[in-house]
Amino acid sequence: MEKERKPKNIFVQGAISPEKIAHSIAAHQSKTDIGGHSIFLGQIRADEKPEGKVIAIDYTAYEEMALEKAFEIREAIFEKYPLTCMHIYHSLGEVKVGEICLFVFTSSKHRKAAMQACDELVERIKAELPIWGKEILDTDNHVWKVNV
Amino acid sequence: MEKERKPKNIFVQGAISPEKIAHSIAAHQSKTDIGGHSIFLGQIRADEKPEGKVIAIDYTAYEEMALEKAFEIREAIFEKYPLTCMHIYHSLGEVKVGEICLFVFTSSKHRKAAMQACDELVERIKAELPIWGKEILDTDNHVWKVNV
Amino acid sequence: MPHTIHIKAFGMVAETIGSDSLEMENPGSSEALKQQLFKQFPGLKSMKFSLALDKKMIQSDTDISQGKEIALLPPFSGG
Amino acid sequence: MPHTIHIKAFGMVAETIGSDSLEMENPGSSEALKQQLFKQFPGLKSMKFSLALDKKMIQSDTDISQGKEIALLPPFSGG
Numbered sequence: 001m002e003k004e005r006k007p008k009n010i011f012v013q014g015a016i017s018p019e020k021i022a023h024s025i026a027a028h029q030s031k032t033d034i035g036g037h038s039i040f041l042g043q044i045r046a047d048e049k050p051e052g053k054v055i056a057i058d059y060t061a062y063e064e065m066a067l068e069k070a071f072e073i074r075e076a077i078f079e080k081y082p083l084t085c086m087h088i089y090h091s092l093g094e095v096k097v098g099e100i101c102l103f104v105f106t107s108s109k110h111r112k113a114a115m116q117a118c119d120e121l122v123e124r125i126k127a128e129l130p131i132w133g134k135e136i137l138d139t140d141n142h143v144w145k146v147n148v
Numbered sequence: 149m150e151k152e153r154k155p156k157n158i159f160v161q162g163a164i165s166p167e168k169i170a171h172s173i174a175a176h177q178s179k180t181d182i183g184g185h186s187i188f189l190g191q192i193r194a195d196e197k198p199e200g201k202v203i204a205i206d207y208t209a210y211e212e213m214a215l216e217k218a219f220e221i222r223e224a225i226f227e228k229y230p231l232t233c234m235h236i237y238h239s240l241g242e243v244k245v246g247e248i249c250l251f252v253f254t255s256s257k258h259r260k261a262a263m264q265a266c267d268e269l270v271e272r273i274k275a276e277l278p279i280w281g282k283e284i285l286d287t288d289n290h291v292w293k294v295n296v
Numbered sequence: 297m298p299h300t301i302h303i304k305a306f307g308m309v310a311e312t313i314g315s316d317s318l319e320m321e322n323p324g325s326s327e328a329l330k331q332q333l334f335k336q337f338p339g340l341k342s343m344k345f346s347l348a349l350d351k352k353m354i355q356s357d358t359d360i361s362q363g364k365e366i367a368l369l370p371p372f373s374g375g
Numbered sequence: 376m377p378h379t380i381h382i383k384a385f386g387m388v389a390e391t392i393g394s395d396s397l398e399m400e401n402p403g404s405s406e407a408l409k410q411q412l413f414k415q416f417p418g419l420k421s422m423k424f425s426l427a428l429d430k431k432m433i434q435s436d437t438d439i440s441q442g443k444e445i446a447l448l449p450p451f452s453g454g
Contacts, residue, residue: 018177022170025189029246032194039187041173042375045257046180059374062306062367065351090374098177102375109193111270119263122375130348130367131374132307144308145373190454207453210385210446213430238453250454270454278427278446279453280386292387293452 007071010088011063015099016041024087028107034084036111038118042102044095052137056096057145062130063092073124081117083108088121090131101133155219158236159211163247164189172235176255182232184259186266190250192243200285204244205293210278211240221272229265231256236269238279249281299362301329307370312339327357329366345370378441380408386449391418406436408445424449 012020021039028034047054070088077086084107091101104121108114126147133145160168169187176182195202218236225234232255239249252269256262274295281293301322310316323332326347334341347354348367360366380401389395402411405426413420426433427446439445 018170018173021173022166025166025169025248028191029248032192032245034191034246035193037187037189037191039185039189040259040263041185041187042259043176043182043185043255044180045183060306061374062304062348062351062369065348065367068351097180100173100177107191111188111190115188115267115270122259122263126375127372129374130306130369130372132370133373134307144370146371147373147375208385209453210383210427210430210448213427213446216430274454275451277453278385278448278451280449281452282386292390292449294450295452295454 007067010067010070010090011061011092012089013091014093015091015095016089016101016103018100020089021100021103024103024105028085031084031107033109034107035109036114037105037107038111038114039106040102040104040118040122041100043100044097046097047135049135049137049143051141051143052139054097054135055138056094056136057101057133058094058136058142059090059092059101060132060134061090061092066090066129066131069128069130070125073121073128077106077117077121077124080120081106081108081113083113083117086117086121088125090125090129094136155215158215158218158238159209159240160237161239162241163239163243164237164249164251166248168237169248169251172251172253176233179232179255181257182255183257184262185253185255186259186262187254188250188252188266188270189248190270191248192245194245195283197283197285197291199289199291200287202245202283203286204242204284205249205281206242206284206290207238207240207249208280208282209238209240214238214277214279217276217278218273221269221276225254225265225269225272228268229254229256229261231261231265234265234269236273238273238277242284301360301364301366303329304365304367306368307373309340309343309345309368309370312343313337313368322360322362325357325359326354329360333368343370380439380443380445382408383444383446385447386452388419388422388424388447388449391422392416392447401439401441404436404438405433408439412447422449 087105235253
């Protein structure tokens with residue numbers, strides 16, 4: 001019988017720590033059918049804007065919709081690629097420059113599936129999840145982040 | 149003046165620990181022009197062979213040639229993609245099932261370069277570095293790993 | 297029979313409205329709702345945003361039946 | 376004037392030879408070296424392996440001049 005998958009919380013308050021990433025990796029060492037892990041990490045850049053320099057991004061989300069959509073994306077990616085595991089974490093609230101705001105983690109028997117699934121997940125997360133980044137500037141101004 | 153790059157040691161004795169990966173990630177938090185990191189991790193699978201079940205892989209390498217080749221690949225990838233950083237670590241000696249034997253880490257301003265460079269690096273490392281894996285079986289036998 | 301609808305607002309839309317939620321009399325359809333919002337908050341006219349009904353983005357004019365969850369969503373910028 | 380060459384061996388080639396290095400009189404070229412190895416270690420005949428001279432893989436028959444670093448490399452299987 002296949003395990004029924006349910007929406008999981010993807011949101012983390014504040015930055016995602018390197019220790020959390022290490023724990024997540026370590027937790028997969030007992031899964032001895034995994035041959036490759038692919039990880040993507042989004043990090044806050046100190047971009048120079050006409051209005052000032054970015055010092056942090058404050059993330060908000062339409063959480064219930066984002067979780068529903070993340071579940072839908074998750075199911076579609078599991079359907080498309082032979083993955084062993086898939087994890088998505090996104091920050092809410094303030095994340096400072098240099099800190100990590102997105103952690104996508106896919107694992108599979110052979111490397112290609114993990115890599116392709118990870119790439120596709122990142123694209124879909126950025127395009128389809130109702131999350132907004134407010135870029136806080138060193139001038140007390142802010143601008144709304146735009147995904148290109 | 150451009151910084152001259154020199155061959156770096158890519159070899160690690162035994163498994164690559166999740167803590168080492170966390171430290172490597174944390175070391176990039178001061179580089180505030182990075183927007184995305186792409187990581188690939190190779191993990192030892194407990195494959196079932198006709199001769200027995202894999203319990204570890206014992207890696208050997210033609211080290212001097214591997215380091216020269218890794219440097220050549222590194223330079224070519226830096227030439228091709230706008231990367232901020234690139235790191236390659238490969239195990240030598242015994243790595244048990246579930247443990248990590250390969251850690252490839254690329255960082256760039258925008259995510260695409262890091263992702264594409266990471267994929268290409270992994271392919272080239274597997275195809276071009278003179279490294280050999282001896283799969284140790286639970287039957288006291290061994291078979292030589294074959295990359296497909 | 298008119299009824300009140302509850303609207304959630306996010307990102308720069310919430311900023312323009314000055315709140316992350318508002319209530320109004322149901323204008324009946326998503327297009328009518330937009331016109332009503334433009335009248336009440338002229339700043340929204342120059343802004344790109346979409347409507348979601350019950351957490352699904354709508355692509356064309358859609359009836360707003362009672363009890364629907366309505367949200368105003370500027371372009372996503374997660375990651 | 377004949378001279379001795381030093382050969383490094385790796386992976387299953389080293390296993391077949393029973394050592395990770397060997398010495399022999401220089402047969403003059405990479406093809407001649409292969410024939411010499413096949414005579415000395417018949418197990419190598421059924422084995423896929425390449426030669427590297429001074430850490431560069433060679434694709435065709437190549438002269439082996441004095442002082443070259445010679446290595447026998449089975450198919451790579453890193454990662």
